[in-house]
Amino acid sequence: MTMTDTTASDDATAGQGDGDEEVSATSSWVNRIGLDKYSGLYLLGAFFIFFGLTEDNFLIWNGSIEFVLTQEVIVVLLALSFLVPLTTGTFDLSIGASMALSLVIVNKMALETDLPDGVGAIVGMLACLAIGAINGFIVVRLRVNSFIATLGMSQVIAALIRRIHDGGNITNAFGDSYIDFGKGSLFSFTWPWSETVIELPYYFFFGLIVAAGIWYVLEHTPTGRKMFATGGNPEAARLSGVKTDRLAWGSLIASAGIAGFAGLIYSWKFATYTSSVGPPLLFTAVGAVFFGASQLKGRPNVWGTVIAVYVLAFGIKGIGLRYPREIDWIQPMFEGLVLIIAVAVASRQAVVKVNRRKPTSTDDETSREIEHEVQPSPATTVTDKRSIPDLTD
């Protein structure tokens, strides 16, 4: 009695004025200082101040900045490769495996052939693009839910990797010219009041360029707009003339390609292959996308993701310096909690009450009154609409 009654009377009063929308934004201090949208940046600043001021060995903290900036480019790319198909409502869980695939190919070819190392890089990229095309075929043509399809594909890739290489580490496979191509220093910067020099190599900027390219496509082209529309309501997008299947397919090819490129960056930075690279980074990447969705805008986005990756990485680095023996368990705890808290804060933002009227199935003589709570916050976009796989798909 109570629930429906309230609904009906609310609706009646709201309906009188013909403007039955009612946007109740909670304007609190959280919004005023932008904590809802910029919580990551605040957190990052807090880490810098806290660890910078309190760390006994100031130099060690400063010295770790370069390491984190460059190493995390790999995670940034992996996260972006998850983000791209996610905008169309498609999951790609095979990105960690794709990254490992390109990495093993480039190492193996450098080790066992006389071809230039760059050929291995190209073959690795092509292999990843092929994986993406197959993912697209399975999801779009065979209508397998993307969550399942790419989960299966990641095992298939793992098998391929073992066929290519039997497991041990590969080191020192590359010639100098290959390493220089990625690792040559493009930019150096001396940290004030200390002797620390921060050098940023080429591959750091390759990563930035890829990120900027994805940002441009998603936010400034019709393709990006249509990708988000597809993720928001695939049938409505299709009926508006959006080629939703093509976008989903293309986004899976792109994600595999970006993940493959992350593998190449790994090869420049570490010049090794180990079997533990790739899939273990999946949580960090996925977590960064969802955390990043709570940053800057009301949905998953490139720069939010980038910020999220670095917030997590610097946080972990700082904790690791402070508690070197505890970092093993603190790291996953920290990643998990930051994700949950960031999304929870974002979800507390404006809650829009929507009286959505749906025609009844029979003779639509009265509109069915359904009161929905639509939460236009980024994180909830993700958690409500996209992260729950529809296994019957």
Place this chain on the structure above:
Amino acid sequence: MSNLLVVRDLTKSFPGQVALDRFDIEIGEGRTHALVGQNGSGKSTFIKILAGFHQPDPGSTATLAGKTLHLGDGDEAEAAGVRFVHQDLGLVDALNAVENISMGAGYTTGRFGRIDWKADRRRAAEGLEALGFGDVNIDVPVAMLAPSQKTAVALTRALFEWEQNAHLLVLDEPTASLPGADVERLFSAIRLLKERGVAILYVSHHLDEVFEIADDVSVLRDGRRVTTMPTESLDHTRLIELMIGHKLERIEHHSSAQLDEAAALSVESIRGGTITNLDLTVRPGEVVGVAGITGSGRELVAPFITGQTPSDDGSVVVCGTPLPNYDPNAAIQAGLAFVPADRASQGIIPLESVSNNLTLADVERNWRGGRLRHAEERAETGVWIDRLQIKTAGTEIPIGALSGGNQQKVLFGRSLRLVPRVLVLDEPTSGIDVKAKEQILQLIDEAASSGAAVLVVSTDTDELVQAAHRIVIMVGGTVVAELSGDEMTTENVEHAQLQSTKATSA
């Protein structure tokens, strides 16, 4: 004859409309009582109040078998012995008959809460047998059963433990999706129930069925009961007169069909689902309405033409361009724009902004010099907001926050912005209030005046009569009649939809 259910002074108002207006009804013990009326007459609202889905306005009274019944309380109705089979049946397609029946009736459990499947199977089999549906395979998912068998499963579930507590069975459009032969099987089951002394409230659009199965008929019109009469004392024509009761004036059309021009939309021999054969043409400047009762094929007309749903066969040509089957993008490219029937699932992208929703069908328009001009998109959206009188807190708020009528206007904007040569509208005013409805009818007229060929598919006959130059009537999957000019009255349209049912279902 004593009364089983008595309802007095039942009023239910929704924003902008009164669905039931001091409605009364009495249903006799052991009688089959039909409820008939046009779309919008209040039948469904009454059923939904009885089922507890809607709350009535204060002031109503009801008694069931002499005891007070609080309308709007579904649990109390259930406890008092009122059972429902709704049009969509409420079955889970992937589960079998036993599981579906147990879901409603409660599982029989043994020790430690384990389900006693043997007992549940027996119960399901016996229940179906009692309705004359002993042939139902209770082990396969109900999706694989014939339509009438599914209805029987839903009936069995509704009737569970009926004997202890039997009062009233409500059947809401039970035959809407049943082919002819299946209707007969269902009727045999209903007759078995009648013999057992069960009182039935039967809601249907099909007057033939009403004459076949009902003892009494109540006619609803505009939320009031016009009359209740024994079925014998009525004939088809009289019943339709009672249902329609009034005539409606047509609005003044500004647009006029250019009769000499070639058709902008021509549809030939489309087939698929409930549509057996559909031919249609719409000329530039013309508004053509499509009417038909549920199950007549009406609901598939727009989906087939626009490529929303694949058809089995046939051709659609838009201004000389043949459209491929099942390709909305090709339809849009050819100059056809459309507004789908189900706004929530097929129209809006709820979390995207009003601006993004409005420009979705042609994003490229504001794409220049390698950049999407966001400011121009907002400006363009602002113009449409003014023109369509959309009430919104801005161009950037999520469309999900708008009311239904305003969402619908945004979707109209999405289509009109394309300056379509053919505009297809599926249930354009469903579930929106009176004022928004008027504005939308106005927009339809404007679109036609500017030279578009407009096809309007609607269950709302008054709306069709107001908006259209001519109305085609679908019965049994094909067009059986066309009305235009002075013949085109609500009365004639309703009449044509219902009158011919017998001929085709036989």
